Amino acid sequence: DAKTTQPPSMDCAEGRAANLPCNHSTISGNEYVYWYRQIHSQGPQYIIHGLKNNETNEMASLIITEDRKSSTLILPHATLRDTAVYYCIVRSTIQGAQKLVFGQGTRLTINP
């Protein structure tokens, strides 16, 4: 699976949009971009994933560049409960490529 690069930490004011970047310049055509977050002492929580098109669900939006080499997770109205470590993961769906490979993630702090 391709490696990802994320900033180690970010801050955002409560109520503002949090934009978390991720670089995955070696991504291949059959690899999806997944985002998870982990609130302190809990298991990772699935947020969203995408292949080529932008995606939106009740938690967030995922913007993938046209060349697929980077993406941005957007939390539109951040709350204090969004403080967590956010992981961007590139994952193949071909046979035998089942595991998720986590990096260090981005520690997002939402400030009141």
Add this chain to the structure above:
Amino acid sequence: DTGVSQDPRHKITKRGQNVTFRCDPISEHNRLYWYRQTLGQGPEFLTYFQNEAQLEKSRLLSDRFSAERPKGSFSTLEIQRTEQGDSAMYLCASSLLQGQTQYFGPGTRLLVL
């Protein structure tokens, strides 16, 4: 739809003791995964099952570790002769089909004294 559950949530043991953790996946999920997470690091893959078959094991899974999923439902992870380096959060995840999203449980935090 109940989520992935793990038991116990916390375990303190002495070096050299054996410990066993249980994971109950989301109902009807046929894939089950184990990960380990040490302090300050992201989770690392250990092994996964499709139904009762263990299909992949990481090099992190030493001879002291064994995982089972005898009936294709719940799974157990046993660590024999625990060492202080085994102290970590052990995470379980499940997914419905190949390539589908993995959903994680709350984890079991192990402390080896």
